[in-house]
Each structure stands twice: as C-alpha cells, then as structure tokens.
Amino acid sequence: MLIQTTKIYATVDSAIKSGYKVVSAQGSSRSSKTYNILIYLLVYILQHPKTSLSVVRKTLPSLKGSVFRDFKEIMQDKFRMWDNRCMNKSDMVYTFPNGSFCEFFSTDDEQKIRGRKRNILYCNEGNEISFLEWQQLVMRTTDFSVIDYNPSFSDEHWLCELNKDSRTFHFISTYKDNPFLEQTIIDEIESLQYKNKVLWAVYGLGLQAMAEGLVFPDFEIVDEFPTYAKHVGAGLDFGYSADPTAVVRCGIVDNCMYLDELCYQTHMLTSEIIDVLKPLGLFVYADSADPRLIQEISNAGIVIYPADKYKGSVMGGLFKMMEYKLCVTKHSVNLIKELKNYVYEQNKDGKFINAPIDAYNHLVDAARYWTIGKIMGKVLIPKQYDKEDLGLY
Structure with a gap:
C-alpha cells in the first residue's frame, strides 16, 4: 500500500x-x-x-x-x-x-x-x-x-x-x-504578511511569537451557555472552500455576552446548513452578501434576517460587542482560537490601525451579525427575491 x-x-x-x-x-x-x-x-x-x-x-x-x-x-x-x-x-x-x-x-x-x-x-x-x-x-x-x-x-x-x-x-x-x-489556502496564509507581522511569524513562518493588538484581549471561558440568557439567537457567516461556514449561539445575561460555537465546517451545501439551523429553533442573523442562500434557508421555514452591512458596520458591530464581557463556552474551540488571534491591522511602520484583519474572524463575524441584527436592530427587510436578484435568467 x-x-x-x-x-x-x-x-x-x-x-x-x-x-x-x-x-x-x-x-x-x-x-x-x-x-x-x-x-x-x-x-x-x-x-x-x-x-x-x-x-x-x-x-x-x-x-x-x-x-x-x-x-x-x-x-x-x-x-x-x-x-x-x-x-x-x-x-x-x-x-x-x-x-x-x-x-x-x-x-x-x-x-x-x-x-x-x-x-x-x-x-x-x-x-x-x-x-x-x-x-x-x-x-x-x-x-x-x-x-x-x-x-x-x-x-x-x-x-x-x-x-x-x-x-x-x-x-x-x-x-x-x-x-x-489548495492555492486558496496558500493565498489566505500568505495574506497575513501584509496584515499582521506576529500572525505571519506564527502561522506563516512557524516562528514563536505572541499575538499583539488583539481586538478582544479579555474574554472568559465558561462551562455552558446559560438557559436563562436573553435575546438568544444564532449568528451565521457563510463560507465554502477555504473559509468555513460558521454558526454561533449568542445571548445576553446582564453585562455579559455569551457565545457558543455550533458549527465550523467547510464545503457545506445549503441543505446541510439548514440541517444545522432547523433543530435550533432560533432566529438567525446572517451575512447579507448572498441573497440566494438567505432565500433558500428562509424557504426551509427558518426565520433568517440579513444583517445590515452599512458603511462602518464592521467596527460598529465590534464596538457594540466590546460593551459586554465576552463569555465563551469551553467547547467552542475554533472561536477561542479566533479570539486569541483576531487582531488589528498594522501599517507599514508596524503601528496598529483601527481596522481588524480579515482573518481568524468567521465565528466572530457570525456573532457580529447577530449583534448588528438583534442587539442594534439593523437588519435588511426580508423580501422574496426574483430571478434577476438571484442571478437566474
């Protein structure tokens, strides 16, 4: 063999x-x-x-x-x-x-x-x-x-x-x-050299370094997602090949935002995403970039809202999340890894700028869509899309 x-x-x-x-x-x-x-x-x-x-x-x-x-x-x-x-x-x-x-x-x-x-x-x-x-x-x-x-x-x-x-x-x-x-994965790794020197050293060159400029430097790991949490819903970030589809359960208890990883998987078809979401029985707040996926999930009987990706929504959603203490369930291993590596970008002089890198953020983005949609109340009005909207002719 x-x-x-x-x-x-x-x-x-x-x-x-x-x-x-x-x-x-x-x-x-x-x-x-x-x-x-x-x-x-x-x-x-x-x-x-x-x-x-x-x-x-x-x-x-x-x-x-x-x-x-x-x-x-x-x-x-x-x-x-x-x-x-x-x-x-x-x-x-x-x-x-x-x-x-x-x-x-x-x-x-x-x-x-x-x-x-x-x-x-x-x-x-x-x-x-x-x-x-x-x-x-x-x-x-x-x-x-x-x-x-x-x-x-x-x-x-x-x-x-x-x-x-x-x-x-x-x-x-x-x-x-x-x-x-795959070349898409190579491109994603090599993009780190232009975003954050420390992450490029660790995840690109395999060299020892500590992540600096963390977006969420402090968070607590907890045993379970509390049953008494308020505003409970699911955040959804679509992916496919190099990037995973990410689903996270979110809720609020006093000044704490609880996050619970539910799905982190590549090459998911729409039917498989529906299979994850349907048993949850939760309102879903998702990336609005793909109206076709939104519509197909809605057609399956799931209440799903596309979060409003208004100008400045990335930092707006993150700033809102920062108003809470983040509590992450201990089995949310991919989310914990993201939070330990999700950093601000650096300019050519090595100084951090007020914009996060576009990496280690799939579950974070899912939580941000829930924050924008549920907590901030900024969702796009659901509608039935016609063939032209969906790219079908």
Whole structure:
C-alpha cells in the first residue's frame, strides 16, 4: 500500500530511529504536521504488536473535532482498514488486530492523566496544556512522546525549555512543506504578511511569537451557555472552500455576552446548513452578501434576517460587542482560537490601525451579525427575491 506523505513523516521517523525520547513538532498553519504524525504513529503501532498509543489534547470537544477526525479519515481513506467493531466509542479506544490500540482522551480527565502507562504519547496542540499535565503524561510513557503546536506563546512557556533538552528533537515546519495545499489556502496564509507581522511569524513562518493588538484581549471561558440568557439567537457567516461556514449561539445575561460555537465546517451545501439551523429553533442573523442562500434557508421555514452591512458596520458591530464581557463556552474551540488571534491591522511602520484583519474572524463575524441584527436592530427587510436578484435568467 502506497501512502503519500510530506517530509514531516520522514523527519519524525529519523528522530525516533536516532533515539530521541521527545519529538517537538513546531509549525505554521496547514504544515501537515498533525496528519503526517498520525500516519507515522499508526504505521509504527501496526508494525509493533501490542503497542499502546495515547492521543491527547486539552479538551475532548477539540480532540473529537480535529485529531480524531484526522485519525478516522486516515484509517478509512489511506489505510482502508477502519472497522466499526474495533472502535469503543464510549472509551474512545480503537483496537487493532495485532493487539495494539490507540486511545483518545483530554487533559480535562484527571484519571486518564494519572492512569495507566502507555508506550507512545502524542499531544496535539501541546501549547494548550500545562507543564504539570505534560509531566504527568510523560512520566507514564515508556517508549517516546511526540508533541505538536503552533508557536503562539511567550519565552516563558514551558515548551521553550523542553526544546532545549538534549533528549528532545525540535524541528519547525511551514505550509511550504505541504505540497497538497489548495492555492486558496496558500493565498489566505500568505495574506497575513501584509496584515499582521506576529500572525505571519506564527502561522506563516512557524516562528514563536505572541499575538499583539488583539481586538478582544479579555474574554472568559465558561462551562455552558446559560438557559436563562436573553435575546438568544444564532449568528451565521457563510463560507465554502477555504473559509468555513460558521454558526454561533449568542445571548445576553446582564453585562455579559455569551457565545457558543455550533458549527465550523467547510464545503457545506445549503441543505446541510439548514440541517444545522432547523433543530435550533432560533432566529438567525446572517451575512447579507448572498441573497440566494438567505432565500433558500428562509424557504426551509427558518426565520433568517440579513444583517445590515452599512458603511462602518464592521467596527460598529465590534464596538457594540466590546460593551459586554465576552463569555465563551469551553467547547467552542475554533472561536477561542479566533479570539486569541483576531487582531488589528498594522501599517507599514508596524503601528496598529483601527481596522481588524480579515482573518481568524468567521465565528466572530457570525456573532457580529447577530449583534448588528438583534442587539442594534439593523437588519435588511426580508423580501422574496426574483430571478434577476438571484442571478437566474
């Protein structure tokens, strides 16, 4: 069986064969590090019977929505050996015919961190976990550990010390190491060099830096969206290929704005968007740029309002959001990432200007449309569009 990989696979393979106990994979956005590390580790445990592999991330929702999804895709499409009977969904353990197994858990699960030993540890997005959590996991790992991350942190982060350890093989990868990227994604990443130097360093060049000039520097992560919130509705930002379709539940409690990520997915058809929105039973406030989509969603029985994108609406909506304390549910992993990277643009002198970058803002935009439509009361009057409006002749 021939499986295409990038040079990250060979880099990890060489490090392990050289006897390193830890492989620290630092990388830019879309460098293929997670996908190729998984391919390597799955090949390894298939070649070594009765080997245990633990795949770990900070929270279970983020794990299920990222690295576990990649694992399943690799098993189905690359290895062509996925068997539902081998997957224990309740324990999140996949057992292979040779006696090896791969378990998935989050560091939120204290018992799993301090539980049984494993042969191999893989920490995905390792910059999210604490040093104590990493230490507890590594102490119970007998063969080797792999950790990957985007380097958006300061010099005080524990990963900086880990990378200096002689037992650690540290390497940096970028999107240029991934020959399978679509041009639209490459263009989006490279646009960062003209918008924000720090984000370009981290997500374009894979270099360590801290995001500066955050639009929302302070927000709180909460367990749940409160059932007693007022003005509850859904914000919707349309996407398709490079950009995801984003849906967020929004509501107000006193001076707090609660946000709850509901959908963040590319290549969604209108019918699939409707399938997400309909069970919510909420009024929807959406991007008004595509009247055809608005009409199709409305025809499905969903109350949807196109938010008014008046001149200055971007900063107007953001300023209104800033009047509240933002409270984000802990499983809103993509929204949390956006808020940590959504910054103001910089001019040629490196000074921040009063305009945010057009990146890391899909769920933020969805929340802004709800803010403009529901809180500020600025919506376009719904109407039945004729064929000419929709581009049909």
